[in-house]
Amino acid sequence: MLVLNGKEVAGEVRSSLVPRVQAFTQKYGRAPHLSVVIVGDDPASHVYVKNKKIACEAVGMTSTLHELPADISQAELTLMIRSLNADDHVDGILVQFPLPPHLSADEVLSLVASEKDADGLTYASLGYFFAGKPFVKPCTPEGVMKILRHYKISVEGMKAVVVGRSNIVGKPMAQLLTEANATVTLCHSKTKNLSEYTLNADLVVVAAGRARMLGKDDFKKDAIVIDVGMHRAGPGGKLCGDVRYEELEGWVKAATPVPGGVGPMTIATLIENTCELAEKRASLKN
């Protein structure tokens, strides 16, 4: 079984960014810049945004962390985002979710300018994306495509199944695989006989959010299995995915482990997106 090593692919993405960031910095007199907004003090969210900041800086980009108090009003948050939209030195904007319950995620997703939307998840960005004209692509599904391209796995003509229909992973994943000429079935919690679909598929992307839900018996021989799950539910409280990875060896052709598979690709794609947005916006002005 080929182990699809996302940590390695993410490393290559980061390495490829270093000269791009250098070239940008030389040409425009400043590095690409990501502004991260976080509201409140959820510890897990603070770890995520810290990692994003570190990843930016590791490739030579700069970033600002805007830590807003948990009781900030919607109007103040809106004002903050508007000022980042307007700030010419801000290339990427990322608002860390979840927000405290009194704030509207909807409003944020309507507000961040598409040309600065590093996550590719605002409503407008999703619209451009589904119409096949993205500014940037949603990070996790695009991270999966990068892994496939890295290992020269062409999905054209493949039967692909995506398990999970979230706006962040499942739906955009189906869109990207369809664009790449796979024939995609989007399965979800209301799908009857899920394994009937997965057993027929050349490629299965599992983004169901249920720990260790699928195993060897759900995949056909020589399938390619991508696991987007991430849970602290493995034996001894270890990290695990939506797939029982240890069953796959000797059966499937290739699979992503958890950790070290899709996970590292999300942040790598986020910083590549930011660099790409910086380049696009700068080239339009110059």
Add this chain to the structure above:
Amino acid sequence: MLVLNGKEVAGEVRSSLVPRVQAFTQKYGRAPHLSVVIVGDDPASHVYVKNKKIACEAVGMTSTLHELPADISQAELTLMIRSLNADDHVDGILVQFPLPPHLSADEVLSLVASEKDADGLTYASLGYFFAGKPFVKPCTPEGVMKILRHYKISVEGMKAVVVGRSNIVGKPMAQLLTEANATVTLCHSKTKNLSEYTLNADLVVVAAGRARMLGKDDFKKDAIVIDVGMHRAGPGGKLCGDVRYEELEGWVKAATPVPGGVGPMTIATLIENTCELAEKRASLKN
């Protein structure tokens, strides 16, 4: 075989609009209004927009037709759309495609305000739609859902196949069926062994744009077949769809004819969308 009579369903949609339009008119002192923009003098396009205008007026709504010369500049077209976006008495805006080649459809699809986008096809509208939070739904796929609801066909748990991946029909159709808890496979020109998919499906929506492409042998017994095609390629130059309809009797459970199936639903949904946008915008202000 149950004939899914779109003409009849469209008639019911229109009838249901009459009292809604009346109530709106009484409450706000004016009828819901659709502004249609057409550039150049393509005869087919002029027939389409005329039919849309007639359909509006038949339910008591008003409409304006803006006929712009074929050589209008992008800047002038933009100005026109901006003025309609800003005009408080305009509830729905529809720009008839195709545009002359010197004009950018992209620009138009970025410009029309989502809260007035009667077609539901601008980039922003598509984004809200794919995120499951539509202003209104794209007309043709929503027209198909209206037919299914009218005949009390629940797609929940069904295996559905959509043939064709256009932004206007195939992709939003897959989204609506997925939202309604069907498990959807999106097939397209690069799908290998198409009939393997269609033969397995409880419901097949054919929007491939190829005249008489599928027939009895492509569907399983008792399937439901929806034909979005419309071609002047039937025997004797008659209208026909993507499906060889005459083969289906005695085999499938239900099917839409062409003409008189999905076609009439598109305009009916367009005017319902306009009425809905009018109601939403008015209720937000009052």
